[in-house]
């Protein structure tokens with residue numbers, strides 16, 4: 123499989139190089155040059171398969187050329203063996219038409235583990251035999267950081283520098299990052315928002331001098347391998363609900379547009395998806411973009427669903443490029459200079475075929491947590507509640523089951539859950555004595571220079 127940049131100015135790469143590179147050298151994001159297609163029979167053949175076998179079938183076309191099917195299977199067995207449920211991503215029925223797809227049974231309690239446990243192993247596999255150290259630089263609104271750190275802590279040949287917005291992640295999220303004391307883990311709290319942190323990471327990747335000195339890689343959802351791993355659970359869930367004969371809709375609590383873009387990929391591959399419901403909180407750039415074509419970044423409002431407190435959704439570029447049928451270099455350059463752009467008519471109409479969107483207020487989020495608890499005996503986290511609120515309000519044919527992606531374990535956001543429902547979810551035993559462990563992190567001002575200097579002093583240069 124070959125991959126091309128959404129901005130058309132970077133070399134075509136295979137899966138291994140795309141995984142190690144993260145961002146394309148022209149500032150764009152890598153996407154496959156064409157989508158693999160699954161026939162009805164191919165989807166039919168997924169019935170009854172385990173999560174790992176489904177993962178191998180769905181991902182094999184994307185990794186072809188760089189991993190054999192047996193190698194891919196071995197990596198999936200190792201990655202998903204660390205999940206606490208045999209189903210990896212179990213489906214829970216809420217009422218006659220609504221389901222939750224629980225994606226939080228990995229080591230750090232959010233859906234990011236599904237992709238990052240695999241990505242950590244892919245890095246290790248692809249770096250074997252290479253003497254060039256890898257420097258992972260990432261920005262996190264909370265969950266990517268903990269999942270990525272868990273996936274690479276102590277691994278040979280890799281250093282990870284993770285930026286989080288100071289004071290804007292939950293205590294559990296922060297501690298899951300800062301209590302990992304492996305010497306290759308470097309946590310940085312920056313004064314600013316997630317968008318500020320993400321912009322700094324992008325700037326470092328575009329800094330020729332810096333990338334000449336250090337071999338950078340990304341664990342954010344700009345890394346194609348992450349999205350690839352997330353395509354799997356759309357197939358897994360839909361097949362369990364009767365695909366390919368039955369169409370299924372998905373509601374996705376969205377921030378960086380990674381998770382829901384994976385659903386779009388599943389649809390492009392042939393999965394019968396009735397609709398993808400993009401659910402945002404009050405940080406609603408995606409809702410505005412999809413409902414009126416206005417993609418303009420406002421300021422970030424901190425909420426009880428911090429992993430969605432994002433105004434610039436990196437992966438939206440992948441959709442815009444797919445809908446435009448090629449490079450969006452000009453459109454993105456316009457956005458980067460003015461922080462605003464309009465979708466073209468073709469992009470708006472193309473998106474409307476599959477996507478709808480909704481903006482959920484804090485009151486609606488809390489009300490939905492209460493509904494799930496009272497009516498379906500499920501304690502759900504604020505992010506999942508935003509997805510479910512949008513799912514329950516969506517207008518869809520009556521015979522279509524609606525799957526809400528439950529993206530975090532409620533205990534990760536215990537205060538917000540308790541405020542809404544009166545129930546305080548407890549941390550599962552597998553996270554252990556998180557609150558008794560020592561923390562280690564540095565606080566930096568929100569300037570690119572400070573972050574660049576910090577990393578340059580600590581990272582291992584190219585050989």
Ligand SMILES: *Cc1c(COP(=O)(O)O)cnc(C)c1O
Pocket residue numbers: 232233234265266343375376377378379380381382429430505506529530
């Ligand atoms: C990251 C995250 C999201 C948003 O996912 P995107 O892929 O960025 O759209 C939603 N909920 C939780 C709990 C998350 O960690």
